[in-house]
Amino acid sequence: MTFDELKNLLVSLGLDPAEIAPESTREEAGLDSLLLTELALVLRKERGIPVPEEDLYAAPTVAAIEGLVSRYAGVA
Numbered sequence: 001m002t003f004d005e006l007k008n009l010l011v012s013l014g015l016d017p018a019e020i021a022p023e024s025t026r027e028e029a030g031l032d033s034l035l036l037t038e039l040a041l042v043l044r045k046e047r048g049i050p051v052p053e054e055d056l057y058a059a060p061t062v063a064a065i066e067g068l069v070s071r072y073a074g075v076a
Contacts, residue, residue, distance in 0.1 A: 001049070001069045006062070013038055022063035029062050039065075049073045 007020050015030045031039070036056045043049040051072045059065045 001047075001066065001073055003063070003066050006066050006069060009039070009042065010062075013042070020062055022061065022066070024062045025060060026062070026065075031062075031065075033057070043069060043072075047073070 003022055007017065010020055010029065010031070011017050013035055015035070020029050026036070037053055040051055040053045040056055043051050049069060049072050051069055055068055055072075056065060059068050
């Protein structure tokens with residue numbers, strides 16, 4: 001998953017696109033625990049990418065989440 005694909009997905013979950021940058025922390029981007037759970041669910045159900053919620057919680061930045069999702073998707 002590219003950064004732009006992840007950003008589009010996060011915007012579809014209700015996040016402000018202006019706050020989403022690779023170096024943004026989860027908090028700066030607005031990714032609270034509820035949204036991380038929703039992201040994991042959407043990734044699993046709609047994209048077939050089984051990223052554990054615990055791994056998303058441990059990712060400090062949007063770029064780290066992008067790398068994590070790509071790794072579980074088999075891209076990186």
